[in-house]
Amino acid sequence: MRFSLKNISARNTKILAAITVISILSAWMKYSTSTPQKLVIHKRVAEKQSKKLVKFTFAGEILPFDSPLILKRYRRAIAQNRNYNIGNLDMIKAAKRWFPLIEPILRQNKIPDDFKYVATAESKFMLSFSNKGAGGFWQMMPITARGLGLEVNEEVDERFHPIKSTEVVCKLLRQTYNMFGDWTSVALAYNMGSNAFMRLKKKHGASSVHFIRSNHETERYFFLVMASKDLIENAARYGYRVRKSGKVSEVKVVEVRETISDLSKFAKTHHISLATLRSFNPWLRTQSLTIKPQSQNQKYLLILPVVVSSEIEELDEEYEVEPSTKNILAKDSSFSP
Structure with a gap:
């Protein structure tokens, strides 16, 4: 009787072991077959997003969104903008007010229209100053503003004058374009200074200015300009809308x-x-x-x-923008803002 029980016990152990092995093999096969499918799906989504952005331009210059590095930098800028939803709403409203004054000045000076988004990236049209003392829609230092002919004193600060500040900035942008010959370089040089950007460009000699390694602020800056452009031009996609009856002031x-x-x-x-x-x-x-x-x-x-x-109202009371898997805001494991 004891011998028989031992045989049954040994047999049951073997059966359980076999079941365990089969379960492990089954789980492994399921994982190995599903994971490539998931990777293919992620790859297709990324390719689709890149194709959507392939014609996304700044001042008529196509951005290299076929590069994973450039795409990731841009997505990070978009994510950063999403962290300031109330500020974004104010920026969209302000753009509706100030763009009609800024745009004709850009045209008169033959500066691409997209440079109005440099102002949004610089200041979001907020009446504030940087830690270094730069102020105004175009964020100029007092000494720079005075040198360009603006009045900055206890009574007036024309760095915040949308017409006069834009007029002097256009002159500066034209001079910078004569130095570099492309508008993307002009935008980057405006952020870090023409001389500093010239040294950086000579040092790296990259085929595209987008791949030049610089300080974190400058690398991020240009993509914040483009993120501001995308946000204002496609406000509804990010959770804001223009009232049908609304008119620009x-x-x-x-x-x-x-x-x-x-x-x-x-x-x-x-x-x-x-x-x-x-x-x-x-x-x-x-x-x-x-x-x-x-x-x-x-x-x-x-x-x-x-x-x-x-002109503008939020879609919900908390100004939240819901992420969508159908556009560039789709999150995945490779992206961490």
């Missing part, structure tokens, strides 16, 4: 050649509040506007609204 430009001692009274004569006047003229710092005989500015340009309307 119409404005008029008024030349001021005499001192205005009280801007509040001036605003009332034009049937607007002082707050509205400041909103359209963020370069004003005080309650007055003085024409100084010794100043190179013998006139100022005040921007006044004709019709003020709301």
Whole structure:
């Protein structure tokens, strides 16, 4: 009887061992056959995303999105933009206000229209200053702004004047283009300085400026410009939309050649509040506007609204943008923002 039980026990052990081996082999075969399919799917998605972006240009220059490195840098910039959804909403609204003033100036100076997105990447049209003291829509240092003919003092800061700051920046961009001969280099040089970028370009000698290794800020900068372009041009895809009844705020430009001692009274004569006047003229710092005989500015340009309307609204109360697997925001294991 004992011998018989031992035989049964040994037989059961063998059966269990066989079942275990079969289970392991089955699981391995299932993994080995499904994993390549998943890899193929990921590859096809990546190829599809790259094809969608292959004609994505900056100033008429096609970006090398066929490079995994460039695609990854761009996706990181998009992800970074998604972390500032309320700020993005304000940027989209501000772009609707300021672009109609900036675009004609770019055209008049034969600067590609895409350079308006340099301003959005630089400042998001926020009325703030960098840690180094750069300010304005184009983020200029005070000494640079004064050297270009802008007035920066306790009463006015024309770095925040959308018309005058854009006019002087256009001159600077044209000079930089004459140095490098391509607009992508101009955008990068604007961020890090023409001389510094020239040294970097000579050092690396890369076939494309997109592959030049530089500091983290400059490498990221150009893709933030492109991410801003994509966000503003395709706002609905990222969770924002333009109201069908919304209109861009119409404005008029008024030349001021005499001192205005009280801007509040001036605003009332034009049937607007002082707050509205400041909103359209963020370069004003005080309650007055003085024409100084010794100043190179013998006139100022005040921007006044004709019709003020709301253009943009969020799709939900928290301004969240839901990720989509159908576009470049699709997450995968190879991407970590």
